[in-house]
Amino acid sequence: MKIKKVFSKSTYLPNQKSYNELIDYDYKFNAAFRSCDVLPKSFLQSDEWRFIKYYRKFQCNKGNIWEKIYIKRLHSLxxxxxxxxxxxxxxxxxxxxxxxxxxxINGMAHFGNELFITHGVTIGRDTRGKRKGVPTFGDRVCIRTNSTVVGNVHIGNDVLIAPNTFVNFDVPDHSIVIGNPASVHYRDNATEGHIPKID
Structure with missing residues (x-):
């Protein structure tokens, strides 16, 4: 199996197709968030966008020789x-x-589609007790400034985690989570205005 991998083209060629699909969606997603069709040049030169690009390149090339190159670039960034x-x-x-x-972001945490995350956020592992493990996130989750999500918990779809919130419990779909200790408030379209919708 290892010998076959050595001689496989996929070991040496970057996975451009998967990268293009993901980065195209990211582009539209970020443009919709900024209420434009074309992202401004200033944003495309920003560290936020550079991170997304290098992350996607690393993600799409897991297991081939390009993986180490993009790990180094992500580390430098x-x-x-x-x-x-x-x-x-x-x-x-x-x-x-x-x-x-x-x-x-813990390396073992799992995420769905359409994630908004900003500075001061920690996605971490609990090392003991009934919540030992890492979080799992659904689709359309917004995690605001200085919030922490830790342990083997499930965060549902369409969830807004407000700034300065500590979450170590399951959160149902369509919820806003606020505070420390946190409280959960049901809200239809909880992420509306925070996470854009792409037509």
Whole structure:
């Protein structure tokens, strides 16, 4: 099996098709968030967009020789921006980084599609007790500034985690989570105005 992999073209060629699909969706997702069709040049040169591009390249090339190249580039960018995904490759299509700053994502956490995350956020592991493990997130989740989600918990679809919120419990679909200790408030279209919809 290993010998076959050595001689496989996929080991040496970057996975451009998967990258194009993901980055095209990210582009539309970020443009919709900014209420435009064409992202401004200033944003395309920003560290937030650079991170998304390198993350997608790393994600799409897991297991081939390009993986190490993009790990190094992500690491270099992490030293500048503070964004550390710990080699996590699970973020689905549609990613917005609201503002760079210290962002830590456990390498084993699992994410759905359409994620908004911003500075000061920690997605972490609990090492003991009934919540031992890492979080799982549904689709259309917005995690605002200085919030923490930790442990083996499930965050549903269409969930807004407000700034400065600590979450170590399951959150149902269509919820706004606020505070520390946190409280859950049911809301239809909880992420409306925070996470854009792509036509």
């Amino acid at each position: 992490s030293m500048k921006t503070g964004i550390d995904v710990e080699n996590n490759t699970s973020i689905g299509k549609g990613l917005i980084v609201g503002h760079w700053g210290r962002i830590v």
